[in-house]
Amino acid sequence: MCGLTGFWNGRGAGGETLRDQAESMSRQLTHRGPDDSGLWCDEAVGIVLAQRRLSILDLSDAGHQPMHSAGGRYVIAFNGEIYNHLQLRERLAAESAAPAWRGHSDTETVVACFVAWGIERTLQRCVGMFAFAVWDRQERTLVLARDRMGEKPLYYGWCSDTFLFGSELKALKAHPAFSADIDRNALALFLRHDCVPAPYAIYRGIFKLRPGHVLRMPIDAPRDGQPRPYWRYNDVVSKGLGDPLVCSDTEAADALEKQLGASISAQMLSDVPLGAFLSGGIDSSTVVALMQAVSRRSVKTFTIGFEEDGYDEAAHAAAVARHLGTEHTELYVRSADAIDVIPRLPFIFCEPFSDCSQIPTFLVSQLTRREVSVALSGDGGDELFGGYNRYLTARTTWKRMLHLPKFARQAMAGALRTISPAAWDSLVEHAEPLLPKRWRMSTPGDKAHKLAEVLLQPNGHAFFLNVASQWKDPESMVIGAREPSTLLTDADTWPSTGNLAQWMMAMDAQSYLPDDILVKVDRAAMANSLETRVPMLDHRVVELAWRLPLHQKIRHGQGKWLLRQVLYRHVPKALVERPKMGFGVPLDSWLRGPLRDWAETLLDEKRLRQESYFDPIPIRQKWEEHLSGRRNWQHALWTVLMFQAWLEASRRSSP
Known part of the structure; x- marks a missing residue:
């Protein structure tokens, strides 16, 4: 690295x-x-x-x-x-x-x-x-x-x-x-996606080379060089779906464990100390289990915990570590410690980036670097094996919605919105002991309001764009912007899958994964001089994953089914089975509490008008609704705040 x-x-x-x-x-x-x-x-x-x-x-x-x-x-x-x-x-x-x-x-x-x-x-x-x-x-x-x-x-x-x-x-x-000229069109993309997706960058005339691409620039005609692919994800999708792996569940699990194990073994090659991130979830636990299976000594594993309910996975990670016999290090982080990272974020990411899991990712990288120089990560499992809740929604809720007339969907959406997210959370909390385990979830109020938005979408592609967007109409938010075409809006670049859930997985693997998750991990780790490796993204694992039929990825309302079967060979099911939890922080309460004055300064209406990047009216409306507790606009507001903080830092560091 x-x-x-x-x-x-x-x-x-x-x-x-x-x-x-x-x-x-x-x-x-x-x-x-x-x-x-x-x-x-x-x-x-x-x-x-x-x-x-x-x-x-x-x-x-x-x-x-x-x-x-x-x-x-x-x-x-x-x-x-x-x-x-x-x-x-x-x-x-x-x-x-x-x-x-x-x-x-x-x-x-x-x-x-x-x-x-x-x-x-x-x-x-x-x-x-x-x-x-x-x-x-x-x-x-x-x-x-x-x-x-x-x-x-x-x-x-x-x-x-x-x-x-x-x-x-x-x-x-x-x-x-x-020339540091901000590209307002790229800024509109940032408001939608939490990041600036490739090939765009926040500055005019600057680009990111896309994954799997090469750019040849002959000096005799330097401006003639254009990026072109040497490997296409869509080709892998088409080839895999056209040549599916026809075998039993056990044989499929064997094939996955063999390939993933080989990739992990190869990525353990290092002349310096090596370890792994361990959250206790399916992906990181699988990577660590297969690492430990081939290691002659205890693998070093690392996790951080938060005291806030709903954000702490450290106890789950510790249980997995004890079972596998890893040399485990955990650090419980106070909210003040996490908040202290925020002023560093504009310098770490160097262009606007607002996935709030950037904060714990930086902290766990900082902890890990104290003992090792290389860490393996479990990223990629959701996109390859159907782990995100939206894939389950696509198979169930969206399919059912297609049979409802438009007026019925509008009525359902209205009913869901009449109850605030906080009230939904309270209702579900009281009812949770009576609910089946698979129905339990974190932040049910936000999910109810997101479902209301989904009910109003005309088709599955619009549904996916909606759930992938922090601001639904960013072009109207950024003064003078025209939102550029991306993979999510250019149908000519879409993979051919014949199935909405698989289409979403392929889209996420080419957008959300490289533009958000991998950027987050790279910058947060490298800010601590830590190399990270992602064995699930070995292209041979990717190619095998696309040969696996969907029913071996999503089954009985549960994603990553086959990956779980591999993990259960090494870790008892009871240690890892729980509702999916993002690697996040209690941003909603921080914005109403210790971050309120900082956010108010950055979102000041006079300041927004003077800087003239944003229309301040919808921003102020969301800010006031968030402060009142009527809505939780943490992610939309964090996007604006991260741009504002980045803009301020950029001006301070300019010559």
Whole structure:
């Protein structure tokens, strides 16, 4: 895990100037690579590569970057890990294409593969998470690439006649050519999604390279280069559904355990201490169970707990850890400790980001980094195996709603809305002892009001966009904005599944997962110089998951059915079976309590009008309803607050 950055300047400049500019960019990424730094410059071409290193494999100088291939054709700045790099070395040897190895880093393996097979064939053969920039001296071409699922970030764009790229926006901003013009269209997307989805970024002219894409930029015609895919998620969906795995439940569980176990074993390769996040839920418990099954020593596991009811999973994680025999570390966090993280968020994420689980993710990463440099995570299980409640809703509630006339759905929605979320919560709390276990849920009031919104949607696609949106009409909220097309609104990019639940899973895996969850984990972990690995996103696990029929993912009103069967082989069912809980914080009460003055300052109507990004009227309305307790608008308000805090921080850090 590292950070990379660089630029190409066709005007040509003195080598000292180029190096000074690159050094300034590289320093912004020190948190991503505190162990080493390197810089390479070709003055004649005007291109510079810089890299910050977090040493994980080959801690010697042989792993130093930017790294040259044996013959000098390729120069690479690399971020990530190639889990099958030892197998790739064996393949090179079998083809008599292996160089005289200088060390045992995966980066050295990658550039050797470039020499033997070319860049795109190498991408097809790599198993890993990565983003890289490579200069091909022979073809005079700069190549940027990103891993299949989007675990590692890569920004790029033209600022005047300078092409900038880097792992985080803060590196690009350090170059004197950078222009920090906020893209109001991207801001509208942020209000809808909690994040700015790829390929967009918050600044005009800057983009994120999409997962599974490569960008080739020949210096002779640099602006002709356009990103193109080397791997398509929709192709995996189509191939998997067209060639389903026909076998018994036991055989399917065997296949899943074998592939997931192999992926986890490969991702445990490290020259530094390694551990895992453990929440006690299905995904993280499965990853830890399979880690412990192949480990000769107790796996180090980490979790944080909160004192507030409904937000604490630490006791569940501890029970799983005791059963598996892990070396478990837990830390109970006070609300004040979590709130103290908030001022750091604009600098950690460097563009607006408002998934409030960013706070506990940062805290558990901070705890984990005290003992290890690498942590495995259970992310990806929901999207691959049908874990989100909205997939169950699509199979049950939405299917039933289709048979109701429009006036009946409108009447039901009105009835649900007549009771406030707080009143719903109270009613369900009193009735909970009488309810079947599968009907119990957290935040029932918010879910009742979300159901009311769902009842008013015309079709399943509109239903999905509704549940994926914090603000339903962000274009009307952002002054002067036109909301751009995205995967969620461009039907030409949609996967063909023939089933709404599967369609939603495929959409989430290409939007919510890379744009929100993986961004959150990468930035929160890297702010603590911690590498995270996500074994469920090994593309071979993804491909197997799409061959599994839906009834082995969602069964008896429960998601992740097959993944649970794998877990039950290692952990008693009673330890992990409970209602799904998000990794969140009591944001609603914080906004009415300790964060109220801070939020009031950022949401001041006069301030909003002066800054002229937002229409203040709907924001103030939601703020007043939230303070009164009539509604819980925590997520919508947090989106605005995170932009306001980011905007304020950006102005303070501007030269």
